[in-house]
Amino acid sequence: MQMIQPKSTIRAALLVALALTLMLSSAAARAGTEGRISGQVIDQEGKPIEGVKVTVAAVDLDIQRGATSNKKGKFTITVLNASRDFTILLEKEGFQSIEERIDPQVGGTLKPVYTMIPGQAIAPDKLAELQSKDKAAKIYNQGVKMFSVGDLDAAVEQFEAALAEDPELGLAHLALARILVEARRDPAAGLPHAEKANELVPDEELTQLVLFDALWDLERYDR
Numbered sequence: 001m002q003m004i005q006p007k008s009t010i011r012a013a014l015l016v017a018l019a020l021t022l023m024l025s026s027a028a029a030r031a032g033t034e035g036r037i038s039g040q041v042i043d044q045e046g047k048p049i050e051g052v053k054v055t056v057a058a059v060d061l062d063i064q065r066g067a068t069s070n071k072k073g074k075f076t077i078t079v080l081n082a083s084r085d086f087t088i089l090l091e092k093e094g095f096q097s098i099e100e101r102i103d104p105q106v107g108g109t110l111k112p113v114y115t116m117i118p119g120q121a122i123a124p125d126k127l128a129e130l131q132s133k134d135k136a137a138k139i140y141n142q143g144v145k146m147f148s149v150g151d152l153d154a155a156v157e158q159f160e161a162a163l164a165e166d167p168e169l170g171l172a173h174l175a176l177a178r179i180l181v182e183a184r185r186d187p188a189a190g191l192p193h194a195e196k197a198n199e200l201v202p203d204e205e206l207t208q209l210v211l212f213d214a215l216w217d218l219e220r221y222d223r
Contacts, residue, residue, distance in 0.1 A: 034081075037078075087099060095118055140162040168200060177197055
């Protein structure tokens with residue numbers, strides 16, 4: 001015989017089910033608007049800077065997210081509504097702070113690179129070199145945005161422009177190699193960039209894989 005549950009028990013079960021449904025719906029809504037910023041901070045020589053305080057703030061709103069760069073200079077921040085306008089602030093004692101607008105991608109991961117310049121006085125020739133590296137990093141970041149929305153032609157232009165400013169920007173070499181080898185199936189053009197990326201950023205995600213793919217496609221099995 002089937003037992004009949006008291007009304008109070010049924011009511012309690014319905015309330016629990018409703019609460020769970022609301023929680024899951026809220027989590028799904030947040031996931032649908034989230035965006036990640038997974039960046040790196042380097043010095044003028046391209047070396048990672050640890051301990052940089054990174055703050056991402058929504059424009060005109062009292063909403064902030066923070067992180068600190070690790071030994072590889074990397075940090076990750078997730079914003080709940082990536083469709084809003086944000087600013088990013090990078091601070092570390094002994095370095096000039098960086099503050100600028102940043103545009104996270106809804107459902108995607110933005111991978112900017114920031115070059116921090118020492119706060120002390122710098123010789124004019126050295127300053128010009130540092131400014132060139134900083135300009136290259138900003139151009140590279142624009143390329144990342146173009147890549148994230150699928151505009152590969154614009155991304156290639158930005159990455160090439162970044163390398164014109166700083167030929168030693170390893171991440172730009174890696175980005176070009178990835179597009180040329182994986183998207184455009186032109187391993188011959190991509191191999192030099194893959195090799196340079198392997199020289200400059202050997203520990204970066206995808207460096208070894210892109211180099212392997214280029215060599216394999218070119219039947220350079222000896223490598």
